[in-house]
Amino acid sequence: xxxxxxxxxxxxxxxxxxxxxxxxxxxxxxxxxxxxxxxxxxxxxxxxxxxxxxxxxxxxxxxxxxxxxxxxxxxxxxxxxxxxxxxxxxxxx
Amino acid sequence: xxxxxxxxxxxxxxxxxxxxxxxxxxxxxxxxxxxxxxxxxxxxxxxxxxxxxxxxxxxxxxxxxxxxxxxxxxxxxxxxxxxxxxxxxxxxxxxxxxxxxxxxxxxxxxxxxxxxxxxxxxxxxxxxxxxxxxxxxxxxxxxxxxxxxxxxxxxxxxxxxxxxxxxxxxxxxxxxxxxxxxxxxxxxxxxxxxxxxxxxxxxxxxxxxxxxxxxxxxxxxxxxxxxxxxxxxxxxxxxxxxxxxxxxxxxxxxxxxxxxxxxxxxxxxxxxxxxxxxxxxxxxxxxxxxxxxxxxxxxxxxxxxxxxxxxxxxxxxxxxxxxxxxxxxxxxxxxxxxxxxxxxxxxxxxxxxxxxxxxxxxxxxxxxxxxxxxxxxxxxxxx
Ligand code: SF4
Numbered sequence: 001x002x003x004x005x006x007x008x009x010x011x012x013x014x015x016x017x018x019x020x021x022x023x024x025x026x027x028x029x030x031x032x033x034x035x036x037x038x039x040x041x042x043x044x045x046x047x048x049x050x051x052x053x054x055x056x057x058x059x060x061x062x063x064x065x066x067x068x069x070x071x072x073x074x075x076x077x078x079x080x081x082x083x084x085x086x087x088x089x090x091x092x093x
Numbered sequence: 094x095x096x097x098x099x100x101x102x103x104x105x106x107x108x109x110x111x112x113x114x115x116x117x118x119x120x121x122x123x124x125x126x127x128x129x130x131x132x133x134x135x136x137x138x139x140x141x142x143x144x145x146x147x148x149x150x151x152x153x154x155x156x157x158x159x160x161x162x163x164x165x166x167x168x169x170x171x172x173x174x175x176x177x178x179x180x181x182x183x184x185x186x187x188x189x190x191x192x193x194x195x196x197x198x199x200x201x202x203x204x205x206x207x208x209x210x211x212x213x214x215x216x217x218x219x220x221x222x223x224x225x226x227x228x229x230x231x232x233x234x235x236x237x238x239x240x241x242x243x244x245x246x247x248x249x250x251x252x253x254x255x256x257x258x259x260x261x262x263x264x265x266x267x268x269x270x271x272x273x274x275x276x277x278x279x280x281x282x283x284x285x286x287x288x289x290x291x292x293x294x295x296x297x298x299x300x301x302x303x304x305x306x307x308x309x310x311x312x313x314x315x316x317x318x319x320x321x322x323x324x325x326x327x328x329x330x331x332x333x334x335x336x337x338x339x340x341x342x343x344x345x346x347x348x349x350x351x352x353x354x355x356x357x358x359x360x361x362x363x364x365x366x367x368x369x370x371x372x373x374x375x376x377x378x379x380x381x382x383x384x385x386x387x388x389x390x391x392x393x394x395x396x397x398x399x400x401x402x403x404x405x406x407x408x409x410x411x412x413x414x415x416x417x418x419x420x421x422x423x424x425x426x427x428x429x430x431x432x433x434x435x436x437x438x439x440x441x442x443x444x445x446x447x448x449x450x451x452x453x454x455x456x457x458x459x460x461x462x463x464x465x466x467x468x469x470x471x472x473x474x475x476x
Contacts, residue, residue, distance in 0.1 A: 035363045054222025071326045084221040091218035
């Protein structure tokens with residue numbers, strides 16, 4: 001819950017609500033980008049972010065994203081985050 | 094859960110860097126005169142750091158004169174039992190959909206945990222984000238959707254922004270049961286405890302990503318202790334330990350940032366603004382193992398009362414039904430503040446295992462007891 005997971009912003013889905021589609025370890029998940037938005041929302045497309053409980057909290061570079069993901073895999077936290085996303089899909093169904 | 098594969102230094106992503114850091118730490122520790130009998134006590138505050146330390150066996154690899162004290166930085170572990178009871182009470186109210194992070198499902202309450210309440214029929218759903226709870230509220234206008242807001246400053250912005258969104262959309266069936274807590278206040282409580290002997294701190298990186306590094310200034314300025322804000326990779330942790338030891342060796346105490354690649358000095362302005370808009374400090378908040386700590390918890394401001402589950406359900410701090418005693422026979426309180434090792438608890442591995450936790454420290458991988466059980470126990474068995 002506290003460690004977050006890196007994800008790449010691939011599209012802005014709802015500019016008014018500051019929502020974007022992120023790709024996290026091959027899984028797509030809509031996230032809120034309010035905390036990293038700045039003035040130009042479209043500029044976020046292609047950026048790597050650290051995502052905590054559905055919110056992009058920090059911009060990171062690609063290298064940092066790769067290293068962080070590897071560390072999270074070691075800790076079992078990457079899978080945990082992906083499982084939680086899957087559980088949420090189920091809760092909404 | 095299957096037994097984890099043990100990882101030692103040879104399996105570090107960057108074993109050469111780890112080796113260099115471990116050698117530098119050993120030199121500094123010798124320089125300070127730290128020994129197994131007279132160790133330097135460094136508290137890692139964050140449960141993610143505790144997990145990482147055990148995962149990589151850093152406590153065993155590091156010089157004998159450096160002892161990690163595991164701090165109260167696992168939000169699930171410090172949740173008082175009374176709050177779990179209140180969650181169950183809300184969840185059992187007819188018409189409610191209670192949503193929570195999975196981590197909180199197995200935390201024991203007096204009557205039952207959330208997972209037990211769920212199997213008894215309450216509509217409790219595990220979500221990944223408060224945004225999922227918002228979406229449930231949009232899709233189920235006839236039901237009250239309650240989100241269990243839990244965590245330190247890292248997750249606080251997410252519930253603040255969700256409440257702001259609910260207000261903008263004028264949702265009337267969404268509320269948050271707020272249990273957000275803050276990091277600096279319990280550190281102050283620990284520093285004020287005459288029984289604690291702490292020589293320095295490893296600060297939680299992702300909390301500082303939100304609040305910056307200056308909320309820790311008092312640790313250096315008023316208490317003369319070093320604190321280094323750190324990332325959670327093993328080399329981050331080792332480098333941070335080295336930075337703490339260097340300060341001690343040089344007779345300095347400062348707030349330093351090892352995790353500058355993610356942590357801005359002044360935090361994240363959007364997050365801080367959302368927190369300030371939605372939340373205010375409670376006069377005090379109860380922590381499992383630590384008791385009431387002044388100004389350590391947040392509550393929803395009156396202007397957002399329509400989204401406050403405590404108001405909607407008439408429970409929580411306002412009602413005065415407080416001070417439910419913790420379980421007897423467990424040492425959670427002493428382990429929580431680093432006074433006892435998990436193995437010194439009479440329940441460790443007997444009445445209390447991750448599958449059937451008695452105390453909250455056994456529930457989440459960030460809890461010291463669960464981390465100890467998962468890695469150190471297996472390691473000792475393998476030796
Ligand atoms: S072993 Fe269980 S009861 Fe004992 S301190 Fe740890 S969590 Fe608490």
